[in-house]
Amino acid sequence: MSKIIFDSGISLDGFFAGDNRGPENPMGGVSAKIHSWMFNQKAFWAYLGVEGGKEDTLDGTYIRETIARTGAFIMGKRMFEEGEASWPNDLYKADVYVLTHEVREPWVQEGSTTFYFINDGIESALDKAIKSAKGKDVRIQGGANTIQQFLNAGLVDEFFIHIAPVFLGSGIRLFEGIDKDIYDIKIMEVLPSDFTTHLRYKLTKKSASPTK
Amino acid sequence: MSKIIFDSGISLDGFFAGDNRGPENPMGGVSAKIHSWMFNQKAFWAYLGVEGGKEDTLDGTYIRETIARTGAFIMGKRMFEEGEASWPNDLYKADVYVLTHEVREPWVQEGSTTFYFINDGIESALDKAIKSAKGKDVRIQGGANTIQQFLNAGLVDEFFIHIAPVFLGSGIRLFEGIDKDIYDIKIMEVLPSDFTTHLRYKLTKKSASPTK
Numbered sequence: 001m002s003k004i005i006f007d008s009g010i011s012l013d014g015f016f017a018g019d020n021r022g023p024e025n026p027m028g029g030v031s032a033k034i035h036s037w038m039f040n041q042k043a044f045w046a047y048l049g050v051e052g053g054k055e056d057t058l059d060g061t062y063i064r065e066t067i068a069r070t071g072a073f074i075m076g077k078r079m080f081e082e083g084e085a086s087w088p089n090d091l092y093k094a095d096v097y098v099l100t101h102e103v104r105e106p107w108v109q110e111g112s113t114t115f116y117f118i119n120d121g122i123e124s125a126l127d128k129a130i131k132s133a134k135g136k137d138v139r140i141q142g143g144a145n146t147i148q149q150f151l152n153a154g155l156v157d158e159f160f161i162h163i164a165p166v167f168l169g170s171g172i173r174l175f176e177g178i179d180k181d182i183y184d185i186k187i188m189e190v191l192p193s194d195f196t197t198h199l200r201y202k203l204t205k206k207s208a209s210p211t212k
Numbered sequence: 213m214s215k216i217i218f219d220s221g222i223s224l225d226g227f228f229a230g231d232n233r234g235p236e237n238p239m240g241g242v243s244a245k246i247h248s249w250m251f252n253q254k255a256f257w258a259y260l261g262v263e264g265g266k267e268d269t270l271d272g273t274y275i276r277e278t279i280a281r282t283g284a285f286i287m288g289k290r291m292f293e294e295g296e297a298s299w300p301n302d303l304y305k306a307d308v309y310v311l312t313h314e315v316r317e318p319w320v321q322e323g324s325t326t327f328y329f330i331n332d333g334i335e336s337a338l339d340k341a342i343k344s345a346k347g348k349d350v351r352i353q354g355g356a357n358t359i360q361q362f363l364n365a366g367l368v369d370e371f372f373i374h375i376a377p378v379f380l381g382s383g384i385r386l387f388e389g390i391d392k393d394i395y396d397i398k399i400m401e402v403l404p405s406d407f408t409t410h411l412r413y414k415l416t417k418k419s420a421s422p423t424k
Binding site for chain 2: 012013014163165166167168169170173175176177178179180183185186187190192193194195196197199201
């Protein structure tokens with residue numbers, strides 16, 4: 001059965017993106033600081049369809065495992081707009097559901113990536129993504145606000161964070177306004193690395209409180 | 213030589229304390245959620261001078277090491293006021309420098325804890341604490357705002373965070389408004405545990421930028 005996951009790099013002070021993000025300034029310009037652990041890994045460049053990187057270490061193995069387990073993606077409109085301006089063709093190699101108010105025909109890319117534009121809410125996007133994933137996991141790709149919506153709707157089964165040893169000082173936090181009463185959380189895996197710390201958590205919905 | 217350190221438990225969403233903290237409500241009532249990893253450890257209760265806890269695991273060893281390396285403490289006035297109402301006698305077993313605007317004679321406790329009240333800034337407190345520490349480390353105990361002041365003054369050498377697998381949703385964040393340009397940061401140690409993840413970082417001041 002598909003799990004609903006997210007997998008995000010953050011700074012020590014919890015920022016997922018910098019200030020003033022937009023298509024001209026993806027992630028507010030902080031990607032190199034948060035994602036530096038990926039850049040020397042062959043697995044990362046292979047995913048982009050480019051030769052590059054040194055041999056994979058544990059970080060690269062981790063990247064390949066995450067790609068292999070993901071069967072479909074969901075993202076917010078702002079992340080899509082940033083990526084539309086900069087991602088290579090067929091980056092996701094899967095169906096990607098974009099939450100938007102815009103009505104737009106699916107964008108079928110050469111290869112196996114299709115972007116679908118969903119206007120009727122996160123649960124609708126999730127139903128469709130689960131069908132696309134065919135038993136693999138559905139990854140909530142971002143941005144932070146989209147991840148927060150899924151968390152607060154009680155829909156997330158598991159997540160990964162990668163904490164980079166850097167302060168950003170300001171920007172968009174991954175965890176902002178998270179409902180503290182939804183989940184019991186268990187630490188599943190801790191993988192040390194030179195440029196980040198990989199952490200995996202399992203979420204279980206708390207039993208409903210007895211009604212008074 | 214003394215290192216200047218801090219060592220703080222936080223939630224997954226980065227909170228160091230909850231809302232409405234004060235002497236009647238230390239840490240905003242979130243201590244049990246953030247510090248649950250300590251409570252079954254003999255080392256923790258021994259520090260409080262009380263029988264309790266099961267045998268130490270790695271977490272207890274960690275507690276004993278941190279106590280052993282610390283020679284003096286610095287804390288903010290609000291943390292002191294919370295603790296004054298609830299800490300056992302002689303908890304710190306060292307000199308504790310309290311940053312305050314109040315003029316107050318030192319409070320010499322039975323045992324080896326003395327609280328000194330410092331009115332002339334963080335560097336003055338630090339000078340005195342380094343003398344007290346006699347080569348051991350000086351620990352900036354908290355609250356979050358006091359830790360932020362030392363971080364942003366470029367005075368911290370090393371820190372430990374313990375990330376509890378829990379969301380708090382709101383409260384006081386440990387890392388708020390941290391100057392991103394002061395330190396290069398290196399991951400020194402990652403210790404997985406059941407109820408928290410221990411992370412240790414080393415800070416080095418960045419070389420000054422060339423003047424234009």
